[in-house]
Amino acid sequence: MNTAAVNSYPDRAGIPFEDATPDxxxxxxxxxxxxxxxxxxxSLLPPSVGLCTTRLANTDPITAASxxxxxxxxxxxxRTILPGGRLDALVYGCTAGAAAIxxxxxxxxxxxxxxxxxxxxxxxxxxxAMRYLGVRRPAILTPNVRELNVAIARHFGAxxxxxxxxxxxxxxxxxxxxxxxxxxxxxxxxxxxxxxxxGLLVCCxxxxxxxxxxxxxxxxxxxxxxxxxxxxxxxxxxxxFPAARTGLGQLLAPASVRRAGTALRAAAxxxxxx
Numbered sequence: 001m002n003t004a005a006v007n008s009y010p011d012r013a014g015i016p017f018e019d020a021t022p023d024x025x026x027x028x029x030x031x032x033x034x035x036x037x038x039x040x041x042x043s044l045l046p047p048s049v050g051l052c053t054t055r056l057a058n059t060d061p062i063t064a065a066s067x068x069x070x071x072x073x074x075x076x077x078x079r080t081i082l083p084g085g086r087l088d089a090l091v092y093g094c095t096a097g098a099a100a101i102x103x104x105x106x107x108x109x110x111x112x113x114x115x116x117x118x119x120x121x122x123x124x125x126x127x128x129a130m131r132y133l134g135v136r137r138p139a140i141l142t143p144n145v146r147e148l149n150v151a152i153a154r155h156f157g158a159x160x161x162x163x164x165x166x167x168x169x170x171x172x173x174x175x176x177x178x179x180x181x182x183x184x185x186x187x188x189x190x191x192x193x194x195x196x197x198x199g200l201l202v203c204c205x206x207x208x209x210x211x212x213x214x215x216x217x218x219x220x221x222x223x224x225x226x227x228x229x230x231x232x233x234x235x236x237x238x239x240x241f242p243a244a245r246t247g248l249g250q251l252l253a254p255a256s257v258r259r260a261g262t263a264l265r266a267a268a269x270x271x272x273x274x
Contacts, residue, residue, distance in 0.1 A: 021050035023241035024088035027081035027114070028053040029074065030205075033060055033174035037093045037205035040228045044210070044248075049241050052087075054080045056094075061172035064147050067097040074106065078113035087117050088239055095122040095203045095227045096148045099155040118238050122227040123152075125234035126201055127159045129251050133223040135199030137162045141185075141192040142203040143169040143177040152203055167192035177206040185209050186216055193220040202226040213249040223250050 023046065030037050032055045042051050056077045058070050078090060090110045092098055098106050098121035110119040130138055138161055142149055149168040157163055169188065171177050185207060193200040200220055202209050205227045209216075217224045226249075233251050236243035244254035 021048060021086075023048040024235075024239040025050035025052065025082065025086050026235060026239075027078065027087050027090045027117070028093055029056050029077050029081075029091065029110075030054075030093040031056055031058045031070070031097070031174065033058055033062070034093065034206045035175070035178040036208055037228060040205075040208075040210055041091075041232065044228070044232045044243070045235075046241055046243070049235075049239070052081050054078070060174055062096065062144065062148070062174055062177070063172065064100045064151060067094065067100045067148075070094075070097060071101050071105070071109065074109040075112045078110050081114075087114055089118045089120060089235055090114055091231055091235070092119075092121045093205050093231075095126070095205060096142070096144050096152060098123040099152045100148065103155075120231060120234055120238075122203070122205060122231055123155055123159075125230040126203070126225050126227060127156065127161070129225045129230040129233055130161065130199060130201065130223075133199060133225070133250060135161075135201075135223055135225070137164045137197055138199045138201045138225075139164045139193045139197035140166045140201045140203055141168075141189055142166065143171045143180060143207055144204070145170055145172050156201075164197035165192060165194055174206055177204060178208065180207060182208050182212045186212050186219065189216045189224070190219050193222060197222065199223040199225065205231075210248065214247050217249050225249075225251060 030053055038053050045051055054077050056070050056073055059066055092106045103121050103124045106121050107119045149166045153163045153166045189200060199222045209226050210228060213224055229248055229251060232243055245252055
């Protein structure tokens, strides 16, 4: 028979609650098949920023149809992230999915769950990052099949960019995308970034390209933007937390992050929540 005493902590009424995430809390909607984005963002975000993730049901192969099928699940999935709690930003974590569904539609679906938060997708963050770096004619490297590459090129073309070239690895399984070695991405990036391009965009949150961004920039001699790197940069300038570091390309170089944050704060209306 259990005779252990069960008591209340005597000073419970005086517990000094503190803000565990003083620089903000980010909600991430990651595809169920994406094995990379969550670990990458958590490793890049400072401890002062919270990251709460939910998984968005999807199926392999990764096609325009399978990604567009997630549309009807976005709002409900977003509602499961800290209901009633503090949330400062929501990220839909799929580059090809945002291009196929449309950034505006994804943002509308996220806001249906959390009307007051800032909503980002990898395509919106990448577009902002390329504009900031002065990239107008990007070459694009993706792991995706042709139909998704067409959708990605169309999206960035409609966003004001003159897409120089799109090179795809033609992988339809997310499990395969996440297993592409970084050194293969270096070789593919050199192939994709031809002389017409003034920068390189590496699309896909599942690709393990973060460790080789600097290496690719040195190789191609032009700015490199990647999906996860751009999302981190965009979150940092919007929420105001420190994200500058070496090794992650020109976009996250200390001076670049400072300038971007200053410019965004100067353009923001007064009275915003921080």
